[in-house]
Amino acid sequence: MIPGPFDYHRPASVGDAIKLLADLGDEARPLAGGHSLLPMMKLRLATPAHLIDLHGIAGLKGICREGDRIAIGAMTTQAELLASNDIGEALPILHETALLIADPQVRYRGTIGGNVANGDPGNDMPALMLALDATYRLEGPNGAREVPAREFYQGAYFTALEPGEILTGVSIPVPPAGHGYAYEKLKRKVGDYATAAAGVVLTMAAGKVASCVISLTNLHETPLLASDAANAVIGTTLDDAALKAAANAARAIMQPASDARGPAEYRIHVGGIMVMRALQRAASRAK
Amino acid sequence: MNDLTPTREQREAALEGMGCRRKRVEDIRFTQGKGNYVDDVKLPGMLHGDFVRSPHAHARVKAIHTEEALKVPGVLAVITAETLKTVNLAWMPTLAGDVQMVLADGKVLFQNQEVAFVVATDRYAADDGVSKVVVDYEPLPVLVDPFKAMDPDAPVLREDLAGKTSGAHGPRKHHNHIFEWTVGDKDLTDAAFKKADVTIKEMISYHRTHPSPLETCQCVCSFDKVKGELTIWGTFQAPHVIRTVVSLIAKLPEQKIHVIAPDIGGGFGNKVGAYPGYICAAVASIVTGKPVKWVEDRIENLTATAFARDYHMTTEIAATKDGKVTGLRVHVLADHGGFDACADPSKWPAGFFNIVTGSYDFPVAHLAVDGVYTNKAPGGVAYRCSFRVTEAAYCIERAMDILAQKLGMDPAELRLKNFIKPEQFPYHSALGWEYDSGDYHTAMRKMMESVDYAGLRKEQAEKRAAFKRGETREIMGIGIGFFTEIVGAGPSKNCDILGIAMFDSCEIRLHPTGAGIARMGTKSQGQGHETTWAQIIASEIGIPADNIMVEEGNTDTAPYGLGTYGSRSTPVAGAAIAMAARKIKAKAQMIAAYKLEVHEDDLEWDIDGFRVKGLPEKAMSMKDICWAAYNSVPPGMEPGLEAVSYYDPPNMTYPFGAYLCVMDIDVDTGVYKVRRFYALDDCGTRINPMIIEGQVHGGLTEAFAIAMGQEIRYDSEGNVVTGSFMDFFMPTAVETPHWETDYTVTPSPHHPIGAKGVGESPNVGGVPAFSNAVNDAFSFLGATHIQMPHDFWRNWQAAKNLGVVAA
Numbered sequence A: 001m002i003p004g005p006f007d008y009h010r011p012a013s014v015g016d017a018i019k020l021l022a023d024l025g026d027e028a029r030p031l032a033g034g035h036s037l038l039p040m041m042k043l044r045l046a047t048p049a050h051l052i053d054l055h056g057i058a059g060l061k062g063i064c065r066e067g068d069r070i071a072i073g074a075m076t077t078q079a080e081l082l083a084s085n086d087i088g089e090a091l092p093i094l095h096e097t098a099l100l101i102a103d104p105q106v107r108y109r110g111t112i113g114g115n116v117a118n119g120d121p122g123n124d125m126p127a128l129m130l131a132l133d134a135t136y137r138l139e140g141p142n143g144a145r146e147v148p149a150r151e152f153y154q155g156a157y158f159t160a161l162e163p164g165e166i167l168t169g170v171s172i173p174v175p176p177a178g179h180g181y182a183y184e185k186l187k188r189k190v191g192d193y194a195t196a197a198a199g200v201v202l203t204m205a206a207g208k209v210a211s212c213v214i215s216l217t218n219l220h221e222t223p224l225l226a227s228d229a230a231n232a233v234i235g236t237t238l239d240d241a242a243l244k245a246a247a248n249a250a251r252a253i254m255q256p257a258s259d260a261r262g263p264a265e266y267r268i269h270v271g272g273i274m275v276m277r278a279l280q281r282a283a284s285r286a287k
Numbered sequence B: 001m002n003d004l005t006p007t008r009e010q011r012e013a014a015l016e017g018m019g020c021r022r023k024r025v026e027d028i029r030f031t032q033g034k035g036n037y038v039d040d041v042k043l044p045g046m047l048h049g050d051f052v053r054s055p056h057a058h059a060r061v062k063a064i065h066t067e068e069a070l071k072v073p074g075v076l077a078v079i080t081a082e083t084l085k086t087v088n089l090a091w092m093p094t095l096a097g098d099v100q101m102v103l104a105d106g107k108v109l110f111q112n113q114e115v116a117f118v119v120a121t122d123r124y125a126a127d128d129g130v131s132k133v134v135v136d137y138e139p140l141p142v143l144v145d146p147f148k149a150m151d152p153d154a155p156v157l158r159e160d161l162a163g164k165t166s167g168a169h170g171p172r173k174h175h176n177h178i179f180e181w182t183v184g185d186k187d188l189t190d191a192a193f194k195k196a197d198v199t200i201k202e203m204i205s206y207h208r209t210h211p212s213p214l215e216t217c218q219c220v221c222s223f224d225k226v227k228g229e230l231t232i233w234g235t236f237q238a239p240h241v242i243r244t245v246v247s248l249i250a251k252l253p254e255q256k257i258h259v260i261a262p263d264i265g266g267g268f269g270n271k272v273g274a275y276p277g278y279i280c281a282a283v284a285s286i287v288t289g290k291p292v293k294w295v296e297d298r299i300e301n302l303t304a305t306a307f308a309r310d311y312h313m314t315t316e317i318a319a320t321k322d323g324k325v326t327g328l329r330v331h332v333l334a335d336h337g338g339f340d341a342c343a344d345p346s347k348w349p350a351g352f353f354n355i356v357t358g359s360y361d362f363p364v365a366h367l368a369v370d371g372v373y374t375n376k377a378p379g380g381v382a383y384r385c386s387f388r389v390t391e392a393a394y395c396i397e398r399a400m401d402i403l404a405q406k407l408g409m410d411p412a413e414l415r416l417k418n419f420i421k422p423e424q425f426p427y428h429s430a431l432g433w434e435y436d437s438g439d440y441h442t443a444m445r446k447m448m449e450s451v452d453y454a455g456l457r458k459e460q461a462e463k464r465a466a467f468k469r470g471e472t473r474e475i476m477g478i479g480i481g482f483f484t485e486i487v488g489a490g491p492s493k494n495c496d497i498l499g500i501a502m503f504d505s506c507e508i509r510l511h512p513t514g515a516g517i518a519r520m521g522t523k524s525q526g527q528g529h530e531t532t533w534a535q536i537i538a539s540e541i542g543i544p545a546d547n548i549m550v551e552e553g554n555t556d557t558a559p560y561g562l563g564t565y566g567s568r569s570t571p572v573a574g575a576a577i578a579m580a581a582r583k584i585k586a587k588a589q590m591i592a593a594y595k596l597e598v599h600e601d602d603l604e605w606d607i608d609g610f611r612v613k614g615l616p617e618k619a620m621s622m623k624d625i626c627w628a629a630y631n632s633v634p635p636g637m638e639p640g641l642e643a644v645s646y647y648d649p650p651n652m653t654y655p656f657g658a659y660l661c662v663m664d665i666d667v668d669t670g671v672y673k674v675r676r677f678y679a680l681d682d683c684g685t686r687i688n689p690m691i692i693e694g695q696v697h698g699g700l701t702e703a704f705a706i707a708m709g710q711e712i713r714y715d716s717e718g719n720v721v722t723g724s725f726m727d728f729f730m731p732t733a734v735e736t737p738h739w740e741t742d743y744t745v746t747p748s749p750h751h752p753i754g755a756k757g758v759g760e761s762p763n764v765g766g767v768p769a770f771s772n773a774v775n776d777a778f779s780f781l782g783a784t785h786i787q788m789p790h791d792f793w794r795n796w797q798a799a800k801n802l803g804v805v806a807a
């Protein structure tokens, strides 16, 4: 539980951080809230020789509304998301989810950028970003680019981030007014990652589902967008048959590992239950 | 008398004696971060040690390469078994009569076994050194399942025992067999089963878990070469025993060993035995001439220092068709891991498991326990229980429910029918114990009334019907746990540790101004001894508890005692306190008689001093007697007012209680909610009700954790898969249910103040109540016994096996 030796750097600008990463190469890792990286370092599962702390960079923090999108700086903490009225009004699902992440101590340090860049299938924010169709801003030695969240995740801890790139912000289209949302997360206790979780954003019209997106956490090596499951409920009243069809379509794409949370079979089963419950709760909130 | 003269009630209250909800005095420092724990000990030039541990569960160690580690800046030494052999310490004796490797000697027997000890100038350098030690292993076949331990072709784990056909507890039947222990009358029991109308048989497992105290095991060893003295600060539940063990194995004179247990952050049985870390730190200090600190991390604590339980209990009850039990037969397969390092009284290889007849009047019983070696960490300690009593209570309480189900009887009714009756005490159990006192029927009925037991059963029947109609996916369980503990080890006639009788001790020294100090052979790890011990003295000799300082844990100043575990402190040391106090009181009476110029027999005790019978205004307070003891004692009497008592208890004490748990389980996810938990405890005389409630809350929380998910689980290769708090269930306040506490008082007839001990009861009674609730919830669907732990996925699995969730 003692990390190996490392050098600590605290650049003052994104440019400096990118330059450090380029100069130091593979041995360097950005450090955000540290609540995923430091535990790995304490177990010596990660042994970066250089930590590039992003806390000294002004401008990486903050939440602002830009037309029909919300832009969130990478270094914005979960606690800051929770304190933001803009988020509460435009993206209430982010509040609901942030509250299900770990405990207040972790939320005071842990950042949205770290959470979505980490690439751990257990992180909750990535699935939301898929559901909300967010884009990430990546800045690196070759300039800046925007990558849709839906194209970012390639495998456990493998993402579209190129060597030397930093994720500087997240931009999320504001869902339509009156949308229904829910994030259902089954976990063993406070501070645990999801055994299975499902996020839903939908709209209803005349008692029927008009649009729907479903995404899944910790049920595969990447977060999943469950499109077939969503299609199974569009146009329905969310009757029993539709809910079951959605659950089964979602289950068909799940491939969780067996772990201390339960065997894969269980996690797939409850994954489907989370989908049904999230759909019902989202529908009950839609106006 | 004028208005300023305190009333009798005021005088009584000023003492804050027994029965008072006195606030815990130690919390003043604990809540302000001013406790002094082992890791707070920082000595000049102190070095730090850390272990290289085996990634394999069973492997031969071919070579250990230390050269690269020794090149790491700050690393001073790497100790291996070869180093230890030069001082004859590569192996150490265990409390259970076995021997254990200190560092891997030729092979490793469990994952994370200690292989080498790296000593460095700081903790970081030590860990850097650890990462540079290269060990060549040759993996061997791994034995994880205790039921396969005695297969003819099972791998040989303990090559050091080759050819030894008997061990510390008699004959060994197989190369992986440790002992067989039998109690009771086999023939009579077999006969009872032959005659029985009804029998049940079930293999009831109590899984492997871990005490996991907040503070892990740790020590600082400092050897003074000039004086030839070794000082050890450590997280020791039994400091004197540690001193004696160190003296015996290190061949150091006992007076030259100073063992100091400072504040301890929880023990729960984890800190009774001796660990390789202590030996290595001591040897490292002797080798380097510098103090050496060793502090375990959480993963090391969970995976290498003493686990608890891992008992597999095949249980049979014989009964008449109207529900009277006529016989009990239990066979236990006990998984001890790679070494037998249980911390039981030496003659008791399965602890007091023969309390397994529980609170019931079994005319005959027979018990056999087979201990086996497997490739798992050693231990088997009493995690918040008296030796193996949690296992026994779980076994019988689960079995009684299974019998009730088979008979179609209500489990409460079955218990009431079979309880030992109040007039049967002192009661001699079929497996050899003499229960001191009890009134089980009253406790049970009080519980049933308090929770409206009949109402709960009615609600459950309605819910079950609704479930069958498909109107709900939730099932409701009602779990009873009625337990009898056996604590206060123990009488010298049957209890010793390495030959030392399990008495305990107290030395009280009063000062001239009416204050004093009490020094004890026990050691608090959070139980609040500094508060409660002073309360006993206050009631016994009339000095306010606030004026009594309690000191524990320093073997140079404390009288010899066997320490704190197994709820033994109040039954044994609590009695020693009263006896020492009474010696003081007797001398005080002589002094008072002399000063008041009356005969001793003319005096009577009155709250906080003596008064002349019939002349209440002629009195002398203890405060004044203290003063007189130092300046005007009767001619011929020695001055001073102090006493010491070493108390050898005539019997154990038998606390009991009636617990009830109401739980709802969602069959689709296995998620449970504890709706209600009621705990009635009878621990005899109650010293501090607030501390009792605190102990009950803590013990129930641990019971909840164990029953509902806490587990040390191994995969088939012997890898621990629950080695951190991410996977080892440690409930937070959010998960912890609300606890309702209640009590009855049945004093112990043989204990000087009638107290029985309570710290462990809630863990003993809590686990069966939770598990019975889960089993009760599923019983109407056809389940008879579902093994613990009852975490979400296993509840779902149970529902699935019963066909109530779609595959």
Ligand SMILES: Cc1cc2nc3c(=O)[nH]c(=O)nc-3n(C[C@H](O)[C@H](O)[C@H](O)COP(=O)(O)OP(=O)(O)OC[C@H]3O[C@@H](n4cnc5c(N)ncnc54)[C@H](O)[C@@H]3O)c2cc1C
Pocket: A029, A030, A031, A032, A033, A034, A035, A036, A037, A038, A039, A054, A074, A100, A101, A102, A103, A106, A109, A110, A111, A112, A113, A114, A115, A117, A118, A122, A123, A124, A125, A161, A165, A166, A167, A168, A191, A192, A193, A194
């Ligand atoms: C006890 C505990 C429980 C937890 N439970 C949950 C949970 O239930 N759900 C959940 O989602 N999370 C959970 N977490 C993780 C937590 O949310 C982390 O804070 C989060 O995963 C990472 O964010 P961070 O800011 O701490 O990043 P860090 O730990 O600092 O970094 C994580 C990784 O991302 C990289 N990185 C960080 N920022 C950037 C960036 N801007 N650009 C490029 N790369 C970057 C780092 O190099 C590192 O590889 C838990 C953590 C703990 C300790």
